[in-house]
Amino acid sequence: MFFVLLFSQFAISPSSASAAEDNLGLKAEAAMIIDAKSGKILYEKNADKVLGIASMSKMMTEYIVLEAIHDKKISWDQKVKISEYVHKLSKAPNLSNVGLTQGEDYTVKELYSAMAIYSGNAATIALAELLAGSEKNFVQLMNKKAKELGLQKFKFVNSTGLNNKDLLGNYPAGDPNEENVMTARDMGTLAFRLLKDYPEVLEFSSVSRLKFRDGKEYPNFNWMLPGLIYEYQGVDGLKTGSTDFAGYAHTGTVMRNGQRYITVVMKSTSKGERFEDSIKLMDYAFATFDKQRIISKGYQAKGKKSLPVTKGKEDSVEIKTNKSIELVIPNGEKGSYKPIVVIDKSKLNKDGELTAPIKKGEKIGYITVQPKEGKDYGFIAGVGNDGVKADLIASESVEKANWFVLSMRAVGGFFGDLWNNAASAVKGWF
Structure with a gap:
């Protein structure tokens, strides 16, 4: 207790932060800024509104994979054989994927790179199958882990963030047209824990282009990384996402002069707008706050x-x-x-x-x-x-007094009380 x-x-001084926040002019429906070291929330907009998260869902898959590697349940060099379903999904039109050949072995690191850098959906499901036997079982792990991490308002129905209707009839949970949902606050919490618990995630999220074994080069969808359209000094992660339901989203992280921030932008109306809002958040963080x-x-x-x-x-x-x-x-x-x-x-x-x-x-x-x-x-x-x-x-040690000292204090206290009582009585006579 x-x-x-x-x-x-x-001394007391008035806060100017709230006034500045009203002038950010964000177009995103929800947003956050978090100090990546302490978890202190520095800014929020509609932080508790439940929205679609699209491929930012893969951050939870990344967390679970990294946890499994840390616990030595799997290894980076472990081989994963590509199933017929994963192969077919990797060829599905209009989905983000690297080419995966049925029956061929790929390492966990190859699949993780495809997921984290190019948001490879089929690669994500291959990892889900490795860890849980099926994507259905893996989704249960995702929801369980979300509770363990303290997320409050969320629902995972697949490992990728796609709409279930895009999974070739193999959606693992929920309704046929359902998607993963979460709040900006929960997304910020997930990002914070991912960076804190497994900082090696940045070794992947910071890669601007993925060179895969199919001979192709795939650009990272996080266009704020070095050499890409919205390059922003210090950005090295984390994940983007977009579907018709979720709109365009971006969870970013940036570090300058030893200070790291996490930003969340959800439900933007265009690819560029999500990065423009992220830039506003990062500019505001560096201009307004200091350790x-x-x-x-x-x-x-x-x-x-x-x-x-x-x-x-x-x-x-x-x-x-x-x-x-x-x-x-x-x-x-x-x-x-x-x-x-x-x-x-x-x-x-x-x-x-x-x-x-x-x-x-x-x-x-x-x-x-x-x-x-x-x-x-x-x-x-x-x-x-x-x-x-x-x-x-x-500041210093205080030793226990010996029995003699304690006894003398007790005697002194007794006579002191006796004298005080007597003095009080005498005073009452006059």
């Missing part, structure tokens, strides 16, 4: 620099933070954040005292920060404020 103390040590140190290592909160100690050689102990707290916030607004001290109640007696012995560095509680005013979007699901939290620790 913990109890919370708020200290308004920092700043809100609290330094060794910080002591005003009015709570120490806690009383009972049964110790000293009657108090100083507490301080074990690390600094850094947060991506609007420029010039460092002074608008207040520290929040949270003490571990289980370490205190009924009088609010710590009991000796106490070891130097022992965790007593933690400190976090929050804005005094202005719009605060919080964090993505499953992150909370862990990214902006520092432990409060004892």
Whole structure:
């Protein structure tokens, strides 16, 4: 259990972020900006509206494949034999695919590259069949994993993001004309976890062109990558998607000077528009926000620099933070954040005292920060404020006093109480 103390040590300054956000002029139906390190949400538009996600669905397939490789259930060099269905789908007109030959073996890495770089649908299903025996079983894994990752409003009916009607009569779940759906918030959460848990995803998503064994070269649909139409400095992922139902979508990630952002754009009306909106989001992020140190290592909160100690050689102990707290916030607004001290109640007696012995560095509680005013979007699901939290620790050890000292204190306390009572009684006579 913990109890919370708020200290308004920092000055208050009005937030300008919300006013700026109203001027972005996005055409997409939903959008988000997330700090890729902490999971802090910096901007959102219709973030909880359920929309089609099209081939951005493949980010969940990518996550599950990378997890299986990490857990050594499969390997990059493992061979995958192409089934008749996967072969036929790879030749279907108007679908994004690399050519896959029936009965031929392809490595997991080849298929994963086709999926992540060129959004290969047949390659995606080949991986789904490898991991779960069938795409139907794999879709169950997708929905289960989505819950584990903290996604809230979603439904996967296939591994690719295609409309079920395009799967040659082999749709694994849902209705014949159904598609995968999700919110921008959930898509941002998925992107955050993909980057955090398996950063090697960028080794694939950052590739502008795929050279495949069929002898062809396939451009990445993420046109913001180097050498492509909407090239944007620092972009190295993540995934696009488009269907009639979903419109045009883009989950991007960009890194400059050590700062990485995740952007989500959903339900745009054209290929170019989704990237134009992504550029607006990225420009806004770099122009508006900056990582700043809100609290330094060794910080002591005003009015709570120490806690009383009972049964110790000293009657108090100083507490301080074990690390600094850094947060991506609007420029010039460092002074608008207040520290929040949270003490571990289980370490205190009924009088609010710590009991000796106490070891130097022992965790007593933690400190976090929050804005005094202005719009605060919080964090993505499953992150909370862990990214902006520092432990409060004892600055020095406090040894337990020996029995003689404790006895003398007890005697002193007894006579002190006796004297105070007597003094009070005498005072009452006059």
